[in-house]
Amino acid sequence: MPSAAETITLPGSMPGTQRQLRVFSFGDPGARPKAYLQAGLHADEPAGMMILRELCKLLAAAEEAGEIKGEIVVIPMANPLGVDQALNSAVMGRFELRTGANFNRAWPDLVSGLADSVRKRIGKDADDNVELVRRELRRRIAALQPENPTMAQRIALARRAHDADLVVDLHCDDEALSYMMTPDALWDEAKRFAADVGVHSLQPNGHSDGAHCFDDCFLAPWQALNQEFGARVPLACRAFTFEMGGVLDVDPKQAGRYAQGFFRYLRRIGCIEGAAPRSRPNGLNEFRTFEMLDSPTGGLLLYRQELGAWVSPGDVLAEIVDPTAPDLDAPPAVIKASMKGCVVSRRLSRQVAFGDFVVMLAGHEQPASGKSKSLLD
Ligand SMILES: [Zn+2]
Known part of the structure; x- marks a missing residue:
C-alpha cells in the first residue's frame, strides 16, 4: 500500500449527498520535483482511471524500494460528482447536470493581476521567484469561494495540483488512438513525454480559444509571468493533457503498459530514482x-x-x-x-x-x- 491514501469529503448539493475524493501520495510532501496526475475529470472517460490504478501499483512498489525522490500525487478518479451522474444507465460525466457546466472548462483564472501582485517582490534569483509565485498561487486558490459543489471539487483538485512541476490530466475519446496534446511552448518536452508513454501522436491543444481547461489553469500563470519577467520566472509548471484511446480501453494489460510509460517519464524528470531511461524508438506522429x-x-x-x-x-x-x-x-x-x-x-x-x-x-x-x-x- 502507498504511504498515504487520503480521503477528502466534498460537499453535495443537498444534505446527505457528499462525495469522496481519494488522493494517493508517494514520496515526502514538499520533495521536488512534484508530479500531479489525475484521470476522469470527464467522468465518463474511464481509460485513464485504469492507467492510474496501474501506475499506483508501480509507485507503491517503488516507494517500498525507497526509490521515490520527489513527491507524486495521483487522483485516479478526479470527478466523484460526475461519475455518479447517469441517465437511463448511461454515465453523464462531461457536464455537471445541475448547471450544465463542462467539468473541463472555465477553471479559475489565476492569471489576472498576478504579475502586478508579485512585481515588487520579483528578484534576480529564479528559484526564489518560483517559490514566491507558488506562494501567491496558493493564496489565490485559498481565497476561491466554493460557491457550489463543482467549484468545491475544483478547489480540492487545484489545492493539490497548483504547485506541481508536472501536471497531467488523462482523458479519453469515444473510439480513438491515444494522443497527447500540448501548447507549442512545451512541444519539445512533450515529444519526450509522449515517446516515453508510447502514445500514437502529439497534437497542439486549442487553448487559445480561452476555454480555461484544467491544464491551462496551472500553466497559464507561468507563461504570463515568463512573458513579463523573462528568465527570472521560468515555466515552473508543465501541464499536459492526454487522450488515452477510447471509452472501451480499460484492459489492465494495456493500461499497465501505459502506466510503465508514465513511470518512465517520472524517472526521466527525477521524481523516481534511477538513470534516465533511453528514449524509446520513436514512432511518434506529430x-x-x-x-x-x-x-x-x-x-x-x-x-x-x-x-x-x-x-x-x-x-x-x-x-x-x-x-x-x-x-x-x-x-x-x-x-x-x-x-x-x-x-x-x-x-x-x-x-x-x-x-x-x-x-x-x-x-x-x-x-x-x-x-x-x-x-x-
Ligand atoms: Zn475529456
Whole structure:
C-alpha cells in the first residue's frame, strides 16, 4: 500500500449527498520535483482511471524500494460528482447536470493581476521567484469561494495540483488512438513525454480559444509571468493533457503498459530514482492539422476506414444508411476525406444523427473542406 491514501469529503448539493475524493501520495510532501496526475475529470472517460490504478501499483512498489525522490500525487478518479451522474444507465460525466457546466472548462483564472501582485517582490534569483509565485498561487486558490459543489471539487483538485512541476490530466475519446496534446511552448518536452508513454501522436491543444481547461489553469500563470519577467520566472509548471484511446480501453494489460510509460517519464524528470531511461524508438506522429467530419444525415453508420488508416482526399470514410428510404436500392450517404490524414478518432455508436460528429483525421496539410478546428479535450 502507498504511504498515504487520503480521503477528502466534498460537499453535495443537498444534505446527505457528499462525495469522496481519494488522493494517493508517494514520496515526502514538499520533495521536488512534484508530479500531479489525475484521470476522469470527464467522468465518463474511464481509460485513464485504469492507467492510474496501474501506475499506483508501480509507485507503491517503488516507494517500498525507497526509490521515490520527489513527491507524486495521483487522483485516479478526479470527478466523484460526475461519475455518479447517469441517465437511463448511461454515465453523464462531461457536464455537471445541475448547471450544465463542462467539468473541463472555465477553471479559475489565476492569471489576472498576478504579475502586478508579485512585481515588487520579483528578484534576480529564479528559484526564489518560483517559490514566491507558488506562494501567491496558493493564496489565490485559498481565497476561491466554493460557491457550489463543482467549484468545491475544483478547489480540492487545484489545492493539490497548483504547485506541481508536472501536471497531467488523462482523458479519453469515444473510439480513438491515444494522443497527447500540448501548447507549442512545451512541444519539445512533450515529444519526450509522449515517446516515453508510447502514445500514437502529439497534437497542439486549442487553448487559445480561452476555454480555461484544467491544464491551462496551472500553466497559464507561468507563461504570463515568463512573458513579463523573462528568465527570472521560468515555466515552473508543465501541464499536459492526454487522450488515452477510447471509452472501451480499460484492459489492465494495456493500461499497465501505459502506466510503465508514465513511470518512465517520472524517472526521466527525477521524481523516481534511477538513470534516465533511453528514449524509446520513436514512432511518434506529430500532427498539426485536423479535419472533423460530421454526419450529413441521420441513419446507421458503417465505417469504411479503421482507426490508424491513412487516407487521401476523396476516400470514403463512412457510409450512412437510411433504413426507411423508400427506394430499397438507394445508395447510402457518404462521408469523404478532404485532406491526406490518419483516422485518429471515431464515434463509437453506429447510430448517428444529422450533424453528429463521426470521424477525425489528423495530418500535416489543411483540409480542403475547411472543417479544421483546434482541439480541446
Ligand atoms: Zn475529456
